Amino acid sequence: MTYDRSNVFARILRGELPCRKVYEDEHVLAFHDIHPQAPTHIIVIPKGEYVSVDDFSAKGSDAELAAFLRAISHIAREQGVADSGYRILANHGAAAHQDVPHFHLHLFGGRDLGPMLRRPR
Secondary structure: OOOOOOOOOHHHHHOOOOOOEEEEEOEEEEEOOOOOOOEEEEEEOOOOOOOOOOHHHOOOOOHHHHHHHHHHHHHHHHOOOOOEEEEOOOOOOHHOOOOOOOOOOEEEEEOOOOOOOOOOO
């Protein structure tokens, strides 16, 4: 899949669309989700042009990969969910319902999040 520079996260990174930023460094931007599914629902994105976690892990520099992972923990602590627990989720591809073709991860917390996936009936 080719990176689409018109996707919403690319536009946020260029400053064309606003976001409620909670964290930023050289490699990572994190902001509140506009349709939160938990009291804490943060989107974490690399600043590079990566379509998916596969793309990011294959093409991202060691510095980008390390910064991304460290940002998750930092954000969880700053948002007050590190001790109570939080979930990170990344959707990859159509079957997982990846809506934006820019690698991103959701950080959820602030309440009991229940089981990870429902069992098939």
